[in-house]
Amino acid sequence: MPFNLEGKPKVSIITIMYNGRTQLLKRVVQSVINQSYPYWELILQDDHSTDGTYEMAAGLAMTDKRIKVYRNEKNLGISKNRLEAFKNTTGELIAHLDNDDFLYPDAVRLMVDAFQGNPEIGFAYSDMAYIEDNLPSGYIAHKNYGEPLSQYGWRHFGMFRRSAYDKTSGYNVDLAYPCEDADIFMQIAEKFVFTRVPFVLYGYHNQGEHAYTGIGPCNTCTTRHICNFSRVFAKSLTPPIDVLTWKPIE
Numbered sequence: 001m002p003f004n005l006e007g008k009p010k011v012s013i014i015t016i017m018y019n020g021r022t023q024l025l026k027r028v029v030q031s032v033i034n035q036s037y038p039y040w041e042l043i044l045q046d047d048h049s050t051d052g053t054y055e056m057a058a059g060l061a062m063t064d065k066r067i068k069v070y071r072n073e074k075n076l077g078i079s080k081n082r083l084e085a086f087k088n089t090t091g092e093l094i095a096h097l098d099n100d101d102f103l104y105p106d107a108v109r110l111m112v113d114a115f116q117g118n119p120e121i122g123f124a125y126s127d128m129a130y131i132e133d134n135l136p137s138g139y140i141a142h143k144n145y146g147e148p149l150s151q152y153g154w155r156h157f158g159m160f161r162r163s164a165y166d167k168t169s170g171y172n173v174d175l176a177y178p179c180e181d182a183d184i185f186m187q188i189a190e191k192f193v194f195t196r197v198p199f200v201l202y203g204y205h206n207q208g209e210h211a212y213t214g215i216g217p218c219n220t221c222t223t224r225h226i227c228n229f230s231r232v233f234a235k236s237l238t239p240p241i242d243v244l245t246w247k248p249i250e
Contacts, residue, residue, distance in 0.1 A: 012091030122164030122192025
């Protein structure tokens with residue numbers, strides 16, 4: 001059920017997993033359990049890990065019935081794993097939480113507040129803190145709504161309406177890089193108002209592999225012609241850029 005008896009929306013939090021983050025997974029899960037907003041489900045989608053990640057997740061799920069664990073029969077990669085996780089959601093609001101980050105206790109409540117009473121909003125995001133050695137090392141205040149779309153992309157803590165997602169073509173799993181989050185943001189942002197929730201609600205693990213994803217620049221990406229982020233980003237520049245040639249449109 002996307003709503004409960006109190007009329008509050010159910011929030012589906014997606015966390016995708018694949019190896020190497022078992023030491024931080026407990027922190028991820030506990031940060032969701034600690035939420036002041038109780039109407040959530042946590043979807044832990046394992047991409048056929050081989051290092052005990054799935055087994056740890058299954059054990060953590062036994063502590064709270066709102067935690068649901070799924071495992072792919074084979075390794076699919078980030079974008080397809082994200083889509084599989086989404087398929088398992090049942091909430092009206094969908095959010096991403098990476099498998100080595102965490103939420104501050106009022107994160108979900110404050111994000112839900114931004115959507116309630118504002119049906120025009122399709123996507124919301126908060127400010128965030130960089131975390132190193134379990135301590136904040138910096139803060140990011142994201143831009144407010146109103147700039148050209150070239151100034152935006154996926155921002156943490158990102159949350160969107162299922163009804164907004166249904167107006168898109170869904171997660172783009174054919175991209176060369178795992179840019180499916182930025183792609184779905186741009187698809188929603190073209191059709192709906194989005195908003196910033198001006199609080200630090202998300203702790204971003206800024207160490208190790210997470211600090212560098214290996215994603216190259218858009219102008220050299222081999223799939224930029226099918227990428228909604230590249231398309232909208234290029235179109236919203238001044239002057240607009242042709243996404244195929246990456247040259248100004250005359």
